[in-house]
Amino acid sequence: MIEIKNLTMRYKNGKGVGDINISVDNGEVKGLLGPNGAGKSTTMRSLMGFLIPSKGTLSVEGINTIENPVEAKKIIGYLPGDPQLPQNLNSKSLFKLGADMRSQSTDYAMELAEKFELEVDKTLKELSKGNRQKVALILVLLHKPKALILDEPTSGLDPFHQRTFFEIVKEFANNGAAILLSSHIISEVEKVANSFAVLKNGKAIYDETYDVFKNNAQSNGKDLEDAFFEFYERN
Amino acid sequence: MLVPLAFMNETVEDVIINQQKEAFRGMSSNDTFMSFLGISDWDNVFTLEGIITTYLFNLFVPLLIAIATIVCLNKMGAKAEEDGTFEFVASLPLSRKSIYYTHSFVAVILGILLGFIWINLIYAPIAIFGTTQDMEYVPLLKASLQSSLGGVTFGVLGFSIASFSGNSSQAWTFGMGVLGIEWISNMFSSRNNFFKFIDSNLSSFGAYGNPYKDGLAFDDLLLVTLKIFLFLLIGYFGFTKRSLNLR
Numbered sequence: 001m002i003e004i005k006n007l008t009m010r011y012k013n014g015k016g017v018g019d020i021n022i023s024v025d026n027g028e029v030k031g032l033l034g035p036n037g038a039g040k041s042t043t044m045r046s047l048m049g050f051l052i053p054s055k056g057t058l059s060v061e062g063i064n065t066i067e068n069p070v071e072a073k074k075i076i077g078y079l080p081g082d083p084q085l086p087q088n089l090n091s092k093s094l095f096k097l098g099a100d101m102r103s104q105s106t107d108y109a110m111e112l113a114e115k116f117e118l119e120v121d122k123t124l125k126e127l128s129k130g131n132r133q134k135v136a137l138i139l140v141l142l143h144k145p146k147a148l149i150l151d152e153p154t155s156g157l158d159p160f161h162q163r164t165f166f167e168i169v170k171e172f173a174n175n176g177a178a179i180l181l182s183s184h185i186i187s188e189v190e191k192v193a194n195s196f197a198v199l200k201n202g203k204a205i206y207d208e209t210y211d212v213f214k215n216n217a218q219s220n221g222k223d224l225e226d227a228f229f230e231f232y233e234r235n
Numbered sequence: 236m237l238v239p240l241a242f243m244n245e246t247v248e249d250v251i252i253n254q255q256k257e258a259f260r261g262m263s264s265n266d267t268f269m270s271f272l273g274i275s276d277w278d279n280v281f282t283l284e285g286i287i288t289t290y291l292f293n294l295f296v297p298l299l300i301a302i303a304t305i306v307c308l309n310k311m312g313a314k315a316e317e318d319g320t321f322e323f324v325a326s327l328p329l330s331r332k333s334i335y336y337t338h339s340f341v342a343v344i345l346g347i348l349l350g351f352i353w354i355n356l357i358y359a360p361i362a363i364f365g366t367t368q369d370m371e372y373v374p375l376l377k378a379s380l381q382s383s384l385g386g387v388t389f390g391v392l393g394f395s396i397a398s399f400s401g402n403s404s405q406a407w408t409f410g411m412g413v414l415g416i417e418w419i420s421n422m423f424s425s426r427n428n429f430f431k432f433i434d435s436n437l438s439s440f441g442a443y444g445n446p447y448k449d450g451l452a453f454d455d456l457l458l459v460t461l462k463i464f465l466f467l468l469i470g471y472f473g474f475t476k477r478s479l480n481l482r
Contacts, residue, residue, distance in 0.1 A: 009478075050325055051478040073328040080326075082482075084319035101327045139323070 001026055002047070002147050002178045007056035009046045017042050017202040020056070024178040026146075029169060031189030031196035031210075032182040033228075038199040040182040041081050044149050047180075048078050060147045060178070074102070077145035081152050081182075083136035087125040091118060091135045095142060102143040109142040115164055129156040137165065141172075148172060148179040154188060166192045186228040198232065205235045270422040284370050287357060288378045288447035294418070296353065296379075297386035297439065300346045301414055304390025305406045308342050313397035313406060316480045331475045335398065339467050342394050343387055350383030351376075378447040384459040385439035388466070389414040395466040399473025401480030417441070 002024040010016040017039035024030045032040050045051045047058050049069040058065045065072040085094060095109035113120050116134040124132055133156040140148070148169070154162045169192050173179055183189050189196050190210065198206040206213075217227030269277065274293070279285030315321035324334065354375055361370055393410025397403050417438040424434035424441070434441035439462065442455040 045479075045481065048326060050322070050481060052476070070328050070330050073326060076326075078326040080319065080322045082319055083323065085323055086320070098327075101329075140326075 001059075001061060002149070002180055003057070003059045004043065004047060005057040007043065007046055007053055007058060009042055009051050009053040009056075011042075015202065017046070017199070020199070020202075020204050022180070022197050022204060022207060024147075024180050026176045026178050027173050028195065029173050029179040029181060029193045031186070031193040032180055032199065033184070033186060033189060033196055034182075034199035035184060037201075039202040040199055041151055042202070043199070044078070044151050044180070044182065047149060048073070048076070074143075075146040077140040077143070077148045077150075079136055079140045079148075079150045079153050081155075083133070085124055085132065085136060085139075088123055090123045091120040091127075091138075094124070094135060094139060095120070098139045099142055104143045106142070108144060109138050112138045112141060112168070115168070116161055130158055130161070133157055134161065141168065144172075144175075146177055148177055148181070150179070150181045152182055152184075154183070186224055190224060198235075200232065200235060206231070266425050267422050270424070283361070284447065287354075287370070287375070289445060292378050292382035292447075293440070293443055296350060296382045297389065297443075298414065300349055300383055300386025301389035301393070301410055303349055304342050304346050304387065305393040305410050307345060308338060308390070308394040309397060309403045309406050311341070312338055312394065312474075313401055313403035313480070316401050317403055317482060319482055321479065322481055325479060332471075335471055335474050338394065338398070339391075339470075342391050342467075343463060346387035346390055347380065347383050350379045350386070354379040374447045374450070377451050378445075381443055381446045381451060381455060381459075384456070384463070385443055388439045388459050388462045391463050392466045395468075395470025395473075398470035399477075401477065 002022075004020055004022045007020040008016070008018045010018075015037070020039070020043055022030070022032070022043070032043065034040050042051060046053050046056070047060075047065055049058075049065045049072070052066070060072050060076055063072045063075070065076075089097070091113065092106075095106045095113070099106045099109060110120070113134075116138070118131060118134050118138070119127075124135065127135065133153075137153060140150070150169075154165060157165060169179060169181070181189065181193065186196070193210055195207070195209045196213070197204055213227070213231075214224060217224055220227065222230065272290075272294075274280050274290055280290050309315075312321070315324070358370065358372060358375060362372070389410045392413055393406035396409040397406035417433065417440050420430040420433040420438055421440040423430040425431070437458075439459050442458045444452060444455060446452070446455075
């Protein structure tokens with residue numbers, strides 16, 4: 001379970017997030033929606049302990065991620081919004097490195113590489129943006145984490161591999177992982193999430209199941225996308 | 236300049252060393268200028284031993300080690316934070332403390348190792364081919380250690396400040412800035428009491444002395460070791476307590 005309670009984290013310029021409360025149960029996939037600068041990455045980076053919050057309690061499976069980051073990171077798979085990996089290594093070496101750091105084998109990484117049709121012997125600088133994103137995703141998943149924190153995970157992936165990715169996410173959720181996944185677009189989150197939270201100017205303005213929002217939209221005769229934009233403008 | 240010195244015969248020695256020495260002797264009367272060039276002993280500087288132990292070890296080796304340490308540690312630390320590559324490392328089950336200890340170890344060992352490799356590259360042709368001027372290996376290692384540790388103080392200062400703030404450019408500002416101040420203090424130490432105080436009590440250049448001839452001095456070693464430890468401590472408290480400077 002991922003729990004964010006009363007998170008407040010301010011940058012020197014005063015921006016950041018204030019009083020965020022979000023929880024993700026085991027087996028649940030929660031979308032974190034909002035435009036650029038809404039606070040999605042700040043929330044996720046705070047949860048990872050990269051940013052030190054001025055207030056709040058952040059935990060994964062009951063482990064406080066600020067006070068006990070090593071134990072927490074053992075069970076978390078985190079994908080940054082713009083993953084930057086060593087360009088001169090090939091994917092296979094990177095998987096080996098990631099697996100060794102977590103005392104795991106690379107079997108699952110190679111299995112995922114096959115699913116994503118990834119050429120593991122090419123160095124990262126020889127790979128396209130989409131293929132580099134696949135490498136980053138595999139690095140996040142190779143230790144079969146109990147919690148996934150994914151910042152815009154489908155960025156750069158073609159629709160075919162987006163589909164593969166969502167299948168893998170569903171598989172993780174079915175196995176009991178708690179998954180928090182950020183995106184700009186509700187239609188993307190719709191494919192995989194059970195619920196979603198919306199951030200605007202560093203504040204959480206919505207946190208409900210996907211079905212509740214969908215039913216409201218349908219009762220007002222609106223499609224999901226239009227209902228979402230209207231809701232966002234109104235709040 | 237070292238190559239002809241290492242392989243020269245006596246005629247060459249007379250042409251490129253003794254005649255140069257006399258031609259430039261006028262310079263040696265200006266202490267500040269000599270200090271600016273890193274020359275602490277004019278008569279000795281035209282020998283192989285003098286060039287290495289009182290000229291190169293005095294200024295250039297610490298400068299090169301400081302630059303190499305800052306480049307390497309920035310790449311692993313503050314610069315990696317700024318360009319995003321550190322986010323991958325930070326997501327692994329490693330504590331900030333263990334990351335900082337590793338970086339600190341690399342910073343100190345890299346400097347000493349560079350000095351060690353460099354001096355062996357210089358010494359190898361002397362030992363293998365023989366020259367008209369001889370050098371002793373163990374005193375050379377002692378001088379190399381003292382000089383390298385001097386360079387490490389500046390490199391580690393840059394690394395620790397960048398670790399404290401997460402800003403890679405501050406490594407250069409502080410590391411090279413303090414190196415400059417200590418060098419200026421060395422230059423003017425004979426003319427000004429303030430600079431003399433810095434040079435005698437705080438400066439890594441002042442701590443160098445002449446370990447090739449005199450051996451390692453406990454006070455000098457203690458000063459550079461304390462500086463390295465203090466700077467690493469500053470970086471530790473900053474790096475383990477602050478938010479990462481991610482883009």
